[in-house]
Amino acid sequence: MADSQSRQGRWISRRSFLAGAALGGAGVWAVGVMPRWIFSKDPHRPPQLYEYFVDNYWFESVGMNDVRDNPPLKGQQRVDIAIVGGGFAGMSTAYNLARLLPGKRIVVLEGARCGYGASGRNGGFADVGEPGFAYVYETHGPEAARAYYDATLLGLEQIRTFVDDYGVDCELELTGSTMLAAGESHVEYLIEHQQRLEQIGVRAELMDRAEMRRKLHSDRFFGGLHDPNHAIVNPAKLALGMKGVIESLGVEVSERSKVLRMMPGSTVRLVTEFAEVLADKVVIALNGYAPQFGLFKNRILPVNIYAAATEPLNEAQMQSIGWAGREGLWDTRSDFMYLRLSADNRIVFGEGGMIPYDGSPSTGNYQPLIEKMQSSLLETFPQLEGVRFTHNWGGTVAATKDGMPSVGTLADSGNIFHAVGFNGEGVVMAQLAGRIAAERVAGRETPLSRLAMVDKQMPYIGPEPVRNLGAAIYRKLDLWE
Numbered sequence: 001m002a003d004s005q006s007r008q009g010r011w012i013s014r015r016s017f018l019a020g021a022a023l024g025g026a027g028v029w030a031v032g033v034m035p036r037w038i039f040s041k042d043p044h045r046p047p048q049l050y051e052y053f054v055d056n057y058w059f060e061s062v063g064m065n066d067v068r069d070n071p072p073l074k075g076q077q078r079v080d081i082a083i084v085g086g087g088f089a090g091m092s093t094a095y096n097l098a099r100l101l102p103g104k105r106i107v108v109l110e111g112a113r114c115g116y117g118a119s120g121r122n123g124g125f126a127d128v129g130e131p132g133f134a135y136v137y138e139t140h141g142p143e144a145a146r147a148y149y150d151a152t153l154l155g156l157e158q159i160r161t162f163v164d165d166y167g168v169d170c171e172l173e174l175t176g177s178t179m180l181a182a183g184e185s186h187v188e189y190l191i192e193h194q195q196r197l198e199q200i201g202v203r204a205e206l207m208d209r210a211e212m213r214r215k216l217h218s219d220r221f222f223g224g225l226h227d228p229n230h231a232i233v234n235p236a237k238l239a240l241g242m243k244g245v246i247e248s249l250g251v252e253v254s255e256r257s258k259v260l261r262m263m264p265g266s267t268v269r270l271v272t273e274f275a276e277v278l279a280d281k282v283v284i285a286l287n288g289y290a291p292q293f294g295l296f297k298n299r300i301l302p303v304n305i306y307a308a309a310t311e312p313l314n315e316a317q318m319q320s321i322g323w324a325g326r327e328g329l330w331d332t333r334s335d336f337m338y339l340r341l342s343a344d345n346r347i348v349f350g351e352g353g354m355i356p357y358d359g360s361p362s363t364g365n366y367q368p369l370i371e372k373m374q375s376s377l378l379e380t381f382p383q384l385e386g387v388r389f390t391h392n393w394g395g396t397v398a399a400t401k402d403g404m405p406s407v408g409t410l411a412d413s414g415n416i417f418h419a420v421g422f423n424g425e426g427v428v429m430a431q432l433a434g435r436i437a438a439e440r441v442a443g444r445e446t447p448l449s450r451l452a453m454v455d456k457q458m459p460y461i462g463p464e465p466v467r468n469l470g471a472a473i474y475r476k477l478d479l480w481e
């Protein structure tokens with residue numbers, strides 16, 4: 001959940017703030033005013049990809065510290081397909097390729113361990129239609145939006161396949177999710193969004209303030225819009241489960257295998273610390289890490305976003321907040337809050353994000369933001385005063401100017417593919433993007449190849465450091481259109 005006005009409407013905001021960034025940024029630079037709060041840099045940013053410790057509730061719930069990494073790939077290796085990145089996108093690509101091209105040597109090269117990136121750290125909102133539904137609707141029309149929404153349902157269906165056919169226990173709950181109006185004027189946006197959904201045949205339930213208050217015992221919101229098609233999962237369990245599934249299908253998963261260099265050619269050469277891999281085809285599934293790898297530097301803005309968890313709520317606390325439907329919730333502010341219940345009744349939540357002005361990835365534990373998130377949760381549920389906060393973590397996601405993901409072929413190569421740009425909404429979308437990337441690698445044309453996110457040029461995001469300055473100002477001012 002990267003940022004912005006609401007997840008559906010973010011493209012409008014992002015476009016305007018990036019456009020305004022040049023002017024605003026130049027002015028600010030000209031007078032030499034760079035307040036510390038704009039550039040508040042994450043003091044815990046690790047120098048490279050890895051941290052020593054990630055205080056992530058999901059990692060803990062899956063016993064990540066006790067899970068053994070696969071050994072790194074070593075020596076000279078010849079493979080049919082190498083997938084760089086072992087998050088949802090990379091593993092979905094591997095899953096679909098293993099089914100489309102059985103017998104091929106498919107290797108996942110993961111720099112840390114599968115699910116170590118955003119895939120194992122997110123809020124676990126398995127939302128359909130996102131990111132980019134409103135953008136597709138406005139720019140391509142209702143028919144394209146319907147196709148887009150339906151395609152993401154396939155992403156959710158893939159998760160259900162892991163659960164039903166492969167026995168992956170990822171605490172999937174088909175709860176739907178509710179967008180909450182954080183101001184009176186924001187209700188209008190809910191109505192607009194409901195109408196868009198209606199136009200494509202999706203019935204979302206609009207709730208006024210009183211109704212919302214009955215469902216969720218908080219005075220903070222002015223209404224809600226419930227989309228029944230969404231779900232929630234434990235993302236680290238899903239990531240670990242997916243790793244098991246792809247290995248069972250014959251995919252080789254090499255962990256601690258950070259790719260250091262890529263040399264394109266009719267055979268692509270990938271260099272890791274211990275191996276040189278020659279691959280006929282390569283899929284880049286690095287999302288927010290892609291710019292650090294040297295790809296999409298002017299197309300993807302790595303954004304760090306954060307999450308936290310409370311202790312498990314007791315019966316009385318659960319009663320006091322309502323929320324019987326357990327659906328994922330998020331509000332309509334640009335630095336929106338999102339919250340959901342875990343299987344053991346913790347509230348896992350987050351708010352806001354931070355843009356590293358040097359464009360390098362960061363993983364979180366940024367104290368000022370943690371404090372802001374905690375007080376925001378208590379503002380939502382003052383009745384939880386005294387609840388213990390047990391975990392804080394963060395991760396890096398990829399923001400694009402139009403808020404859309406991108407699946408396609410890199411430049412002239414013809415044999416290097418990518419699935420990136422999930423704008424903080426990749427739980428379902430990365431499943432779908434991996435499927436489309438696999439179809440492209442296998443040379444299959446399907447209706448999915450015609451979706452708005454396929455083979456499109458990601459828009460230019462502007463030069464450093466102006467774009468980050470503009471983005472930071474935008475966030476601080478919480479602009480609302």
Ligand SMILES: Cc1cc2nc3c(=O)[nH]c(=O)nc-3n(C[C@H](O)[C@H](O)[C@H](O)COP(=O)(O)OP(=O)(O)OC[C@H]3O[C@@H](n4cnc5c(N)ncnc54)[C@H](O)[C@@H]3O)c2cc1C
Nearest residue numbers: 087088089111117118119122123125259287395425426427
């Ligand atoms: C705090 C937070 C909350 C979020 N909440 C939600 C949510 O509720 N719902 C939702 O839909 N989305 C959410 N997201 C976004 C979602 O997690 C991502 O969009 C999605 O996981 C992206 O998957 P991915 O596979 O593309 O990237 P990643 O999961 O980031 O995977 C990339 C992988 O590449 C590896 N890597 C990096 N560099 C190299 C290299 N050089 N060589 C080899 N490997 C490398 C990394 O270790 C990583 O495992 C959230 C993200 C965060 C951080």
